[in-house]
Amino acid sequence: MNAPDHHPFVEDPGSPLPPLEGHVSLGRFERVLRAGQFAVTSEIAPPDSADAEEVYRRAALFDGAIDAINATDGSGANCHMSSVAVCALLSHIGYSPILQISCRDKNRIAIQGDVLGAAAMGVCNVLALTGDDVSAGDHPEAKPVFDLDSISLLSTIKTMRDESKFLSGRKLDMPPKIFAGSSINPFVPPVENRVDQLKKKIDAGAEFIQSQYCFDLTILKDMMARAVDAGLTERAFILPGVGTLASARTARWLRTNVPGVYIPDEIILRLEGAENQKREGQKICVELMQQVKEIDGVHGVHIMAYKQEEFVREMVAESGVLDDREAWAPEDTGAIA
Amino acid sequence: MYSLRRFATRHSRAFEAFYNFAEPVILPIMSGLSKLSGGRLDAPMTWVEKQAKGALFDCQMCGNCVLSSTGMTCPMNCPKTIRNGPCGGVRENGNCEVKPEMRCVWVEAWDGASRMRGGDKIHTVQFASDRSKRGTSAWLNILKQRELEAAGRVKSAPPRTQ
Numbered sequence A: 001m002n003a004p005d006h007h008p009f010v011e012d013p014g015s016p017l018p019p020l021e022g023h024v025s026l027g028r029f030e031r032v033l034r035a036g037q038f039a040v041t042s043e044i045a046p047p048d049s050a051d052a053e054e055v056y057r058r059a060a061l062f063d064g065a066i067d068a069i070n071a072t073d074g075s076g077a078n079c080h081m082s083s084v085a086v087c088a089l090l091s092h093i094g095y096s097p098i099l100q101i102s103c104r105d106k107n108r109i110a111i112q113g114d115v116l117g118a119a120a121m122g123v124c125n126v127l128a129l130t131g132d133d134v135s136a137g138d139h140p141e142a143k144p145v146f147d148l149d150s151i152s153l154l155s156t157i158k159t160m161r162d163e164s165k166f167l168s169g170r171k172l173d174m175p176p177k178i179f180a181g182s183s184i185n186p187f188v189p190p191v192e193n194r195v196d197q198l199k200k201k202i203d204a205g206a207e208f209i210q211s212q213y214c215f216d217l218t219i220l221k222d223m224m225a226r227a228v229d230a231g232l233t234e235r236a237f238i239l240p241g242v243g244t245l246a247s248a249r250t251a252r253w254l255r256t257n258v259p260g261v262y263i264p265d266e267i268i269l270r271l272e273g274a275e276n277q278k279r280e281g282q283k284i285c286v287e288l289m290q291q292v293k294e295i296d297g298v299h300g301v302h303i304m305a306y307k308q309e310e311f312v313r314e315m316v317a318e319s320g321v322l323d324d325r326e327a328w329a330p331e332d333t334g335a336i337a
Numbered sequence B: 001m002y003s004l005r006r007f008a009t010r011h012s013r014a015f016e017a018f019y020n021f022a023e024p025v026i027l028p029i030m031s032g033l034s035k036l037s038g039g040r041l042d043a044p045m046t047w048v049e050k051q052a053k054g055a056l057f058d059c060q061m062c063g064n065c066v067l068s069s070t071g072m073t074c075p076m077n078c079p080k081t082i083r084n085g086p087c088g089g090v091r092e093n094g095n096c097e098v099k100p101e102m103r104c105v106w107v108e109a110w111d112g113a114s115r116m117r118g119g120d121k122i123h124t125v126q127f128a129s130d131r132s133k134r135g136t137s138a139w140l141n142i143l144k145q146r147e148l149e150a151a152g153r154v155k156s157a158p159p160r161t162q
């Protein structure tokens, strides 16, 4: 698609890519996946700052190593720069961000407005989340919204994109071309129904799925096998989540205090027995990435390296999951060696 | 009420059978009473529904009842009012991430659904509830909807993907 002459971003890396047959968005993330490549994503913690440069600094840490950057939306119910703003800034210079939308803070009116606004600013991917409760974060006095849940949000995006209308039925002049995704946690009860939940998300419109931290591959493999049997991995791209643990103490803290984080004892014992726990945590993450890549039906991996973002490049290189491929990066910043 | 609610889920099959038997009886009676009274009996009938469903299911009177699709467990008791749960934060013991002393409503729902004849309905994607119906009678709403459908005057329905 050629941008009109007066468009300020002609020839800019931030311009949308030309449309491709069978693609719902004009973004790079969907292309990598549909091309059958093993995709790598990670996430940026939006800053507690009004500084755009800080967003770019944080994104640059991943240059060359990842295909899309998730911008979390008030994760853990803590307040930070909005994910819409982070994604708009990143899209502007050509990155391929994934806009996380949590249903906790906005109702359907605000969310549909954000989807349109984000798409207008070049955002091509949305991750629909229900979100943590306000009681988990630093503003427990806030009013929780939860007008929609993640699945209703997926249906909403699908309605806007495919039927070119709001939930009210009012027509959109231009629909948002959004590649939609959601999350899944295979490790918490009811474990046997998690694949049913996955199916519901895909039925509602999820085209990609990023999972919660996977430290127990037996459970993940079991769920993936059932997903493959049910034909779900043909209908959506699945990117299991892996993470780095800074120490055994952090791991213990996470599993007791953060809802939905499941870390088996063996991992904690392995960290405890290591001389350099932080390094060991990264080694575990690298091994998990390699093992996840081998699982049938998996299309990529999502790395959660909170406060260890500067090691993501190294870990991706060490794991070799990108094979000989180098992920896109803006030209003026050094890509992965 | 909490213990009764859990009783209803554990006996979801019996409640389902009762409901399936009662619905064709209750709805026409309500419809008749509503019409005869010119709507004046709607409020007392709503009150009765609230007492009955409140006692058994901790019904929150969202006005868009989905009990038969959610293992006879009212999803409006989920602190995040999720209509397609559970969320990813369920505790290892099956309790709610937000209210640690309460069983996750959706762990109960999948369990209840597994015992119901029509339990498969839990696989259907539900859209978020219509908040303008809060506090109204779900039964009367069903009747109104059916009448509108029969008259071919259905307002653009919210997405129901499957």
Ligand code: SF4
Binding pocket: B077, B078, B079, B080, B081, B082, B085, B086, B087, B088, B089, B090, B091, B095, B096, B097, B098, B099, B103, B104, B105, B106, B107
């Ligand atoms: S744990 Fe269950 S009841 Fe609690 S918020 Fe999540 S889905 Fe709702």
